[in-house]
Amino acid sequence: MHNTQPWRFQYSRRGRVFRLRADLRGALPHTDPELRALHIGCGAALMNLRVAVAHEGWEAATRLLPDPVDPMLLASVTLTRPLGDEADPAALYPAVRTRHTSRFPFAETEIPASVRSALVDAAHREHVALSFVSGWHLQYVVDLALEAEARNLTDAGAAADLARFTRAADDTRPATEGVPEYAFGPRRRIGKAPVRDFAGGRSIPGRPTADFETFPHLVLLSTARDRPVDWLRTGQAVERVLLRATLAGLSASFVTQALEWHDLRWPLRDPTSAMAHVQMVLRLGYGPRGRQTPRRPVHDVLDIEP
Structure with missing residues (x-):
C-alpha cells in the first residue's frame, strides 16, 4: 500500500x-x-x-x-x-x-476469455483463487469501495498514514518512497471505477479531471484461510497476475479501500460462491500505463553476506 x-x-x-x-x-x-x-x-x-x-x-x-x-x-x-x-x-x-499502477480511466472493452483464464491460472499457481466480479456483486463491491473511500477522507488515522507516503511537488523529503503527486492520476468527474484519491480530498492546482468506467473490470483474490502465510501467498499471486496482465496489454490498479475496514472486508465476498477470505481487489482494463514511482536504492533494501 x-x-x-x-x-x-x-x-x-x-x-x-x-x-x-x-x-x-x-x-x-x-x-x-x-x-x-x-x-x-x-x-x-x-x-x-x-x-x-x-x-x-x-x-x-x-x-x-x-x-x-x-x-x-x-x-x-x-x-x-x-x-x-x-x-x-x-x-x-x-x-x-514495465508494470506500474495506473490510476487513469480504462476503456470498457471486454477482456477476452483466454486472458481471463490465464489470470485465473496465474493466481492458482500460488494457491490463491481469482474471480471476476459481475452482475449485482460488481455493484456491491463498487459501493463498498466507495463507502470505504468516503470513510478514509474523514478518518484521522487513515489520513495520517496517507500523508506519510504521499508527496507534493514541493516536498523536501527524500524521493525514494511513497506516491508522488505526478502519479495520483486525474480526479474522477463521472463513473464508478473505485480509484483511491491520493490527494486526500485536497485540491491540487493543475490536476485534471476525467470520466472513468461505469462498469469497471474488478477481480477478487481470495484464500481459504486468513493467516500470515496466506497473505504471503496472496502477494505472490497478485504480482504473478499483474505481470501476466501486463504482458497481455492490460493496465491495473489496486482497490484496497474496503479491505482496510473490518466491517467492509467480509461483505466483499460473494455469498453464493465458495469464496472465503478476500485478500485483494484489482481493477483491470485497457488504458494508459501508470507512471513509474520511486524506489529505495539497492543498498537500502539488500545486504550481501560472504
Whole structure:
C-alpha cells in the first residue's frame, strides 16, 4: 500500500540463499494494524525475486515463514541448481520493469476469455483463487469501495498514514518512497471505477479531471484461510497476475479501500460462491500505463553476506 516498500533482502553467498524480512519502516499502524497488507506487499516483492532468479537460470526452493520464532523473517529462497527447460516464472521477467499502477480511466472493452483464464491460472499457481466480479456483486463491491473511500477522507488515522507516503511537488523529503503527486492520476468527474484519491480530498492546482468506467473490470483474490502465510501467498499471486496482465496489454490498479475496514472486508465476498477470505481487489482494463514511482536504492533494501 502507498508504495511503502516494506521489505529488506539479505543474500548469503556461501549458502546461495536470499532471506526476505519485513521492514517496519513501511508499516501503516492505523490502516494495517495486523500487517496483512505488509505481508501482501512483501509477497509481491518475493514473486519478483523468484522471477528474476529463474530469468538468471536458477531453480530455487522457496520457504514461507521458515523460522517460527522470527515472524519478521517472511521467506527464504535457496538457489539449488541451474534451471532446466522450465520457462515459468522466467517468462514473466520482461513485465517486472514495465508494470506500474495506473490510476487513469480504462476503456470498457471486454477482456477476452483466454486472458481471463490465464489470470485465473496465474493466481492458482500460488494457491490463491481469482474471480471476476459481475452482475449485482460488481455493484456491491463498487459501493463498498466507495463507502470505504468516503470513510478514509474523514478518518484521522487513515489520513495520517496517507500523508506519510504521499508527496507534493514541493516536498523536501527524500524521493525514494511513497506516491508522488505526478502519479495520483486525474480526479474522477463521472463513473464508478473505485480509484483511491491520493490527494486526500485536497485540491491540487493543475490536476485534471476525467470520466472513468461505469462498469469497471474488478477481480477478487481470495484464500481459504486468513493467516500470515496466506497473505504471503496472496502477494505472490497478485504480482504473478499483474505481470501476466501486463504482458497481455492490460493496465491495473489496486482497490484496497474496503479491505482496510473490518466491517467492509467480509461483505466483499460473494455469498453464493465458495469464496472465503478476500485478500485483494484489482481493477483491470485497457488504458494508459501508470507512471513509474520511486524506489529505495539497492543498498537500502539488500545486504550481501560472504
